[in-house]
Amino acid sequence: MAVTNAEAGKYVLPSDFDQIITVTRVEFLRNLRRKRLLIFAIIIALVSALVLAVPPFFGGYPSDPILGPYSFAQNFTSTINFLIILLAVFYGGDALVSEFSNKTGYAIFPNPIRRSSLFMGKLFSSLLACVLVLGAYYIIIAASMIAVYGTLVIELLYSFLFAVLYMSACLGVAFAVSALMKSTVSALVLTFVLFLFVLSMLSGILMFAKVRAEPLLTFQAGVISGFLNGPYPGFFPPTEQRFNPGGGNVTGFDFVLYNPTVTNGMIVCTVWLVVSLLLAYAVFRRREMLG
Amino acid sequence: MEPLVIESLSKDYDGFRALDSLNLKVEAKSCTGFLGPNGAGKTTTIKILTSMLRATGGRAFLNGVDVTTDPKEALARVGAVVETPEFYPELTPVETLDYFARLRGIPSDSARSRVMQVIDQVKMGEWKDQRIGKFSKGMKQRIAIAQALLHEPDLLVLDEPTAGLDPRGMAEVRDIIKALRLQGYTVFMSSHLLFEVQQLCDKVAVVDKGKLLIYDTVQNLSTKRHVLKLEVDLVGKIDTETYTKVCALDKVKGVQCPTATKMLIDFDGDTADRRTLLESLQRLGLQVYSFADAGVALEEFYLDLIKESR
Numbered sequence: 057m058a059v060t061n062a063e064a065g066k067y068v069l070p071s072d073f074d075q076i077i078t079v080t081r082v083e084f085l086r087n088l089r090r091k092r093l094l095i096f097a098i099i100i101a102l103v104s105a106l107v108l109a110v111p112p113f114f115g116g117y118p119s120d121p122i123l124g125p126y127s128f129a130q131n132f133t134s135t136i137n138f139l140i141i142l143l144a145v146f147y148g149g150d151a152l153v154s155e156f157s158n159k160t161g162y163a164i165f166p167n168p169i170r171r172s173s174l175f176m177g178k179l180f181s182s183l184l185a186c187v188l189v190l191g192a193y194y195i196i197i198a199a200s201m202i203a204v205y206g207t208l209v210i211e212l213l214y215s216f217l218f219a220v221l222y223m224s225a226c227l228g229v230a231f232a233v234s235a236l237m238k239s240t241v242s243a244l245v246l247t248f249v250l251f252l253f254v255l256s257m258l259s260g261i262l263m264f265a266k267v268r269a270e271p272l273l274t275f276q277a278g279v280i281s282g283f284l285n286g287p288y289p290g291f292f293p294p295t296e297q298r299f300n301p302g303g304g305n306v307t308g309f310d311f312v313l314y315n316p317t318v319t320n321g322m323i324v325c326t327v328w329l330v331v332s333l334l335l336a337y338a339v340f341r342r343r344e345m346l347g
Numbered sequence: 348m349e350p351l352v353i354e355s356l357s358k359d360y361d362g363f364r365a366l367d368s369l370n371l372k373v374e375a376k377s378c379t380g381f382l383g384p385n386g387a388g389k390t391t392t393i394k395i396l397t398s399m400l401r402a403t404g405g406r407a408f409l410n411g412v413d414v415t416t417d418p419k420e421a422l423a424r425v426g427a428v429v430e431t432p433e434f435y436p437e438l439t440p441v442e443t444l445d446y447f448a449r450l451r452g453i454p455s456d457s458a459r460s461r462v463m464q465v466i467d468q469v470k471m472g473e474w475k476d477q478r479i480g481k482f483s484k485g486m487k488q489r490i491a492i493a494q495a496l497l498h499e500p501d502l503l504v505l506d507e508p509t510a511g512l513d514p515r516g517m518a519e520v521r522d523i524i525k526a527l528r529l530q531g532y533t534v535f536m537s538s539h540l541l542f543e544v545q546q547l548c549d550k551v552a553v554v555d556k557g558k559l560l561i562y563d564t565v566q567n568l569s570t571k572r573h574v575l576k577l578e579v580d581l582v583g584k585i586d587t588e589t590y591t592k593v594c595a596l597d598k599v600k601g602v603q604c605p606t607a608t609k610m611l612i613d614f615d616g617d618t619a620d621r622r623t624l625l626e627s628l629q630r631l632g633l634q635v636y637s638f639a640d641a642g643v644a645l646e647e648f649y650l651d652l653i654k655e656s657r
């Protein structure tokens with residue numbers, strides 16, 4: 057007959073929830089101490105400096121009294137997809153695989169903690185780190201907007217909230233890749249290649265074929281800057297824009313630019329987030345410490 | 348209730364049977380050595396016990412809880428060191444052990460003092476606030492032992508606990524294990540070092556090809572082998588006449604002299620006969636300053652056993 061810890065006069069095991077909080081705290085501390093946080097601070101500082109310093113040399117900041125602040129903020133978000141992908145790669149790509157490839161699992165798995173608690177703790181800490189970096193970037197945008205225009209637009213908040221959702225989905229994909237890969241390096245490289253080349257190339261190919269790349273996660277990144285096109289919803293980019301360099305005289309050279317919509321963007325990001333996290337968890341829960 | 352019970356435990360890796368219906372019961376407050384050649388199934392067993400691998404069949408109970416179905420509860424009162432684990436390089440030993448203490452439910456007011464206690468026990472006080480990323484393998488092994496002791500477990504599962512340590516580190520770890528035995532811990536440890544098992548353990552389980560070959564006390568196994576190897580160290584040198592006289596002593600089956608002042612005696616006798624042998628050696632005028640098991644009896648028995656199973 058089994059004797060519980062309390063009956064044995066030993067320490068009482070914390071609940072799964074308490075253990076998730078413990079894992080989140082420690083993983084977040086690790087994230088803060090890694091050099092990658094410094095790298096993101098440098099990237100943000102450089103991008104912000106460029107966006108703020110370059111326009112005055114070419115005629116100054118956008119001067120339109122209504123659309124000026126939006127265009128100004130949109131300049132900052134032009135690089136945000138790349139920033140979010142980097143965040144997902146660095147904070148999600150090695151989150152799970154490192155326990156196996158770096159052998160830290162030999163220390164953590166013999167502890168009385170469910171894999172689900174470990175998974176959740178790692179996920180929350182990665183999300184926290186990513187939101188911290190992304191939040192810092194948006195605070196810089198907001199502060200700059202106030203400094204230059206003396207105003208703040210609500211669409212910046214919409215953009216930030218969607219960026220968090222999009223980033224969560226990207227992080228979910230990174231976790232799935234991390235759970236499936238055997239080595240940390242391969243997980244990081246594959247996540248990076250998947251976002252920057254595979255999905256982006258597919259998006260481009262589909263656009264040339266005049267097909268909306270709606271199911272692709274990276275296609276939805278356009279919503280982030282779409283919010284900053286002007287007051288929402290009136291100025292949000294149309295679902296498609298047709299261009300014809302030949303002015304209609306030359307057939308076959310017309311070009312269609314597809315833009316994501318907010319509703320579809322939220323649905324697609326949520327589906328990617330849920331499916332990828334379920335896959336990541338299923339693999340992580342069953343994965344054995346071999347070798 | 349036995350703290351460790353293994354029932355028909357099996358594990359297959361892509362058609363290869365690493366564990367084949369292994370059965371074993373480890374008694375409370377005992378130190379059991381888990382021996383076997385490479386690929387015998389030792390680490391596989393320990394990894395199943397510590398929730399790193401899933402068993403293909405069978406069950407394994409830790410303090411009465413089946414680890415294959417409820418690993419969280421089963422591992423609550425178990426401390427384990429499996430291979431040489433790595434720790435998060437960004438953390439210090441204090442932070443790492445504090446993390447494990449929280450996961451195990453050690454109250455925060457007593458966690459700090461307990462962490463410092465185990466850090467001192469494994470002699471890592473000097474490096475307690477340094478990041479682990481800079482540590483050597485031996486230092487990490489000490490941290491691993493510290494985390495296994497942190498919650499004062501009923502059962503310690505150790506997979507080659509002295510692997511990767513320098514001779515001084517090995518001796519220190521063995522001293523820790525000896526002390527733990529005296530404190531009433533149950534220890535289940537695998538090792539490649541037979542003399543280590545003979546020195547530390549009171550029982551030995553030998554496995555090969557995933558099957559248990561024998562499980563008995565070290566004393567019984569040595570007796571079954573009949574011939575013991577005794578190591579005798581002398582103050583003076585051994586001459587040919589003395590050597591011949593020793594060879595002729597009752598129950599002595601053979602004598603080797605690896606050095607001029609050391610004899611290895613093959614001896615077929617019990618404890619009382621050993622006392623008689625010592626007296627006889629002294630009567631021959633030999634100045635004996637050390638008289639002990641050479642630790643090879645178990646090795647010979649083990650090698651015979653493995654040979655038979657192959």
